[in-house]
Structures are given as C-alpha cells and as structure tokens.
Amino acid sequence: MSMKTSVVAYVYAIVAAAAAALVGLYWYQPSVELKLLVGSAWLTAVSILGSALSYRVRGSTFGAVSFIPFLTAFVLYPSWATVAMVGAGWLIAEFFRPKMALKRAFNVGQIVFAGCVSIAVYGALGGKALQVDPTFRALPHVVAVVAFLLLNTLAVAAAVGLAEGKSIIRLWYEGNVAGVLYDVVAVFVVYGFARAYVDWGGWGVLTLCALIIGLRLTYQSKHQLETTNKELLELFVQTVEFRDPYTSGHSQRVRRFSRIIAEVIGLPAKEIEKVSKAALLHDVGKIHEVFAPILMKPGRLTPEERAIMELHPVKSAELVAKISELQDIVPAVRHHHENWDGTGYPDRLKGREIPLASRIIMFADTIDAMTTDRPYRKALGETEVRAELAKFRGTQFDPDICDALLQSPDFNRLFDYSDSGKILSLTQMMESIRKKVRTPAVA
Structure with missing residues (x-):
C-alpha cells in the first residue's frame, strides 16, 4: 500500500469511526432537550469565529484557538446533538x-x-450537564478534556506518521510536549467558560468572544515576531554565504543534516531546535572582513590562511552572543570544529567536553563538505x-553518534534533498499528496 493510499484509507476510517460513534451516542440516549442546545449553539458560533480569526503559521497552514468552545459545549450539554x-x-x-475535500473530511x-x-467518558464517570448541575466534578471533567x-x-x-513512515508516538510526543502546560490550563478554562455561560448567559458568551479574539491576537503577534526573527537570521546567513560561491546554501544544508542526526540519536524536540539554530548560525563569523579574501580564493589554503580561517568559530560565537535569546547556543557555535580526540579548534576540547550540539554539527558540517562539489574534487556518494565517517570514528567524530547514525535506517535521509528534516503539518502533507496524485476524494 502506497503512502497516498494509506493516508486516504486512514481518513476514510476516521470519518467512519466518527459516524459510528455519533450513532452510538444517539442509540444510548436519543432524547434531546432543545432548550439545553441553545448554549451549544452559541459556543459553536464562537468556534466558527475562532476559525475565521485563524492566523497563518506557514504557507497554507493556519493556527486557531477554537477547541475551547467545543469542549465547553460538550460539558454544558453532553449529547449526540451537541456533537452533531x-x-x-x-x-x-x-x-x-x-x-x-479530504482535509475537510479529516x-x-x-x-x-x-x-x-x-x-461518553464524561457520562460514564458520572459527569452531568453543567446547565443542569454546575457542580465541578473533577474526575469526569479532567478525563473528558x-x-x-x-x-x-x-x-x-497518525496521519503524518502514515504519510512519512515515522513513529506515530514519537511524532505525537515531539509535536505536543511543548504545549502540555496549555493543555493543563485548558482543563480549568473549559469549566470556567461553561460556568460563565451558566451564570451570565449571553454576557458570558460575549466574554468568551473577547477572550478568543485576545488569544488570537496574542498568538499571532508571538508567531509573527518569531517568524520575523527567523527570517532575519536566515537573511544574515545568506549574506555571509554570498562571499563563498562554493558554499552557497551550506548553512541551510548543515541545519537540515543536524536536525536529522539529532532525531536519529533521540533528542527531544526542544533540543533539536537548539541544535538547528546553532547549525544555521555556525559560520556567521565569516562575515568578518579578515575572511573575505580567503573565502574568494578558488584553490587550497596556505598554512597561514588556514590559521586565519580557524578563527571563524570564535567570531561566529561572538556574533551570536550579541543576541540575548541565543545565549544558550553560543558554546555549540564556538566548538563545532573541535575533534573528539582533542585535535580540533579553537580550544582543543576533547570527548564529552565538547557540547553535544557541537558534535552533531561537526558531523553535519563534514557531511556537507563531502557531498558538495569543490574545484579540486567531485561530491562523494552515500557509500x-x-x-569516511567510519574511518574517522573516535578521532574526529563522537563514536556513539557515529554508530547510531551509520546503523540508523534514517541515514539515507541525509541524501534525500526533498526531506527538510522537519515534521510536516497535516495541511502541508495533504497538499504534497494532492500535487502528486489526484484521488476521487479530492477530484
């Protein structure tokens, strides 16, 4: 079964499961009190508003703050009619x-x-419709949310895992571990919003609307600031690389390789992001004027020129250190040319004295050098x-990382240039599928 077919089949299964679950709720309790649906109707309208106020995250991927009204509606009146x-x-x-159409269906x-x-869980654990009994019952409420x-x-x-052939549990963990605090807060926010409607009616809904809009503006502003900072860093890196025609795109490739290697050795998502930033910025010190004539030289370097170039990790670290939010990656940038056996530069660190991120970037930097055409040789292939990695295991490279990388089935991802080293969103994954093959679901 191809990736496309498996994803389409999965979406169909989700839709079928949803229909079956809805029928099951109806069969269990078919009666509906229409007056209790009014609150759910208001909250559904609020959720539509939240979707309309969604903000662009990347490309055609959007972020929204709509799940709170959904959950509030479910505890206000836990019925099949509310879900419908x-x-x-x-x-x-x-x-x-x-x-x-496939994305909408999913x-x-x-x-x-x-x-x-x-x-179903809420009812099974003794939860009551908060419009009937507003008492906070911790167990059913927490478990339901x-x-x-x-x-x-x-x-x-699961959808992304099927599409990319990756571990679903790992993808889920990496995608959600950073938001655990928000999920914990959501447990109490849902009850607070429900009580706001029970106690204040329409005014409670208006309050909810104001909070939704406020959250939207806060999240969007935060995202725009992060995006702007990231784009400025990438622009700066590209400016540095314009000086060396043979390493154009080098930092972006090293970042991609570093992310893949960090994933292979099992680093958590937060640490992978740190490694990624350090990899992107590892050579920014080359913008210093002392390196300009050497970078433009087409042939091999003299010993004197090489000694000057060995100062670039120090200059890079000094530049990165000027940005307060990047203090934690300064050591990774400074030491990315240290060798495992202590023969590297600038400080001749040895073994585990070298920051882990630096050891990862050392692999990525070297792999990019080996797989890029140079005036004096052609790019090397995977074999x-x-x-080369095995040859310099324990001298230039961390032996543990080397073993993990060479034994990993993800090693060939380093040579797949359609692999960005990042987890795609469902929207991006679906659009990628649509560009390759049209299916009856999207025709």
Whole structure:
C-alpha cells in the first residue's frame, strides 16, 4: 500500500469511526432537550469565529484557538446533538479557507470522533450537564478534556506518521510536549467558560468572544515576531554565504543534516531546535572582513590562511552572543570544529567536553563538505560518506553518534534533498499528496 493510499484509507476510517460513534451516542440516549442546545449553539458560533480569526503559521497552514468552545459545549450539554451541531459548525468553518475535500473530511471527522469519545467518558464517570448541575466534578471533567485533546492530537500524528513512515508516538510526543502546560490550563478554562455561560448567559458568551479574539491576537503577534526573527537570521546567513560561491546554501544544508542526526540519536524536540539554530548560525563569523579574501580564493589554503580561517568559530560565537535569546547556543557555535580526540579548534576540547550540539554539527558540517562539489574534487556518494565517517570514528567524530547514525535506517535521509528534516503539518502533507496524485476524494 502506497503512502497516498494509506493516508486516504486512514481518513476514510476516521470519518467512519466518527459516524459510528455519533450513532452510538444517539442509540444510548436519543432524547434531546432543545432548550439545553441553545448554549451549544452559541459556543459553536464562537468556534466558527475562532476559525475565521485563524492566523497563518506557514504557507497554507493556519493556527486557531477554537477547541475551547467545543469542549465547553460538550460539558454544558453532553449529547449526540451537541456533537452533531459542533461537527456541522466546524464543517462550515472549513469553508473559510480553500482546502482539499479530504482535509475537510479529516478535520470534521476527528473532531466528531474525539467529541463522542469525550462525552461518553464524561457520562460514564458520572459527569452531568453543567446547565443542569454546575457542580465541578473533577474526575469526569479532567478525563473528558484530556481524552478529547489526546485523540485530537493522536489523530493528526497518525496521519503524518502514515504519510512519512515515522513513529506515530514519537511524532505525537515531539509535536505536543511543548504545549502540555496549555493543555493543563485548558482543563480549568473549559469549566470556567461553561460556568460563565451558566451564570451570565449571553454576557458570558460575549466574554468568551473577547477572550478568543485576545488569544488570537496574542498568538499571532508571538508567531509573527518569531517568524520575523527567523527570517532575519536566515537573511544574515545568506549574506555571509554570498562571499563563498562554493558554499552557497551550506548553512541551510548543515541545519537540515543536524536536525536529522539529532532525531536519529533521540533528542527531544526542544533540543533539536537548539541544535538547528546553532547549525544555521555556525559560520556567521565569516562575515568578518579578515575572511573575505580567503573565502574568494578558488584553490587550497596556505598554512597561514588556514590559521586565519580557524578563527571563524570564535567570531561566529561572538556574533551570536550579541543576541540575548541565543545565549544558550553560543558554546555549540564556538566548538563545532573541535575533534573528539582533542585535535580540533579553537580550544582543543576533547570527548564529552565538547557540547553535544557541537558534535552533531561537526558531523553535519563534514557531511556537507563531502557531498558538495569543490574545484579540486567531485561530491562523494552515500557509500563513500559511510566509509569516511567510519574511518574517522573516535578521532574526529563522537563514536556513539557515529554508530547510531551509520546503523540508523534514517541515514539515507541525509541524501534525500526533498526531506527538510522537519515534521510536516497535516495541511502541508495533504497538499504534497494532492500535487502528486489526484484521488476521487479530492477530484
């Protein structure tokens, strides 16, 4: 089964599971109190508003703050009718942006499925509709919210895992570990919003709308600032590389290799990001004027020129140190040319004295040098690179990282230039599939 077929089949399975779960809720408790649906209707409208106010994350990927109203609606009136209303509302929200039919089906299906399971758990543990009994029951409330968030995030991780042939659990962990605090806060926020509606009615909904808009503006501003900083760093790196025609794109490739190697040795997502930043900036010191004539020289360097070039990690670290938010990667930048046996530069560190990120960048930097055409030789292939890494294991390279990399099935990712070294969002993954093959679901 190809990746495309497996992903399409998975989406169909999610939709079928959602339909079955909704029927199951209806079969268990078919009666509906229409007056209790009013609050769910208001909250569904708020969730549509949240979707309309979604903000661009990257390309055609958008971030939104709409799940809080969903969860609030579920605990206000835990019924199949609430889930059906939320599903219909989310389907409407899906049309605010141009998307594949398959993507819309997945988004609605996983919301409905997670909502049904959440409500079933809530009821099974003794939870009551908060419009009937506003008492906070910790166990059903916490478990219901956690169940919804867990299923929601696992569904996306499974889709990406199937598409990329990666571990679903690892993708889920890396994609959500940074947001655990927000999920914990969500448990209490959901109850607070529900009580706001129970106690204040429409005014509570207006308060919720104001908070949704405030969250949206906060998240968008934070994202825009991060994006701007990242783009400025990349522009700076490109400016440095313009001086050396033979290493154009070098820092971006080293960053990609470093991310892959960091994933291979099992670093957590936060540490991978640190390694990635250090790898991108490892050569920025070459912008110093002392390196300009040497970088433009087409042939091999003289001993004097090489001694000057060995100062570039120090200059790079000095530049990076001027940015307060990058203090934690300064050692990684300074020591990326230290050899495992202590023969490197600038400080002749040895073994585990060398920061882990520097050891990773050493691999990535060397691999890029080996796989790039130079005036005096052609780029090496995968077999030759393997042999070179093994040859200098324990002298230039950390032997543990070397063994892990050479034994990993992900080694060939270093030579797959369509692999960015990053986890794609579901939107990006779906759009990639659409460009390659059209299916009946998206025709």
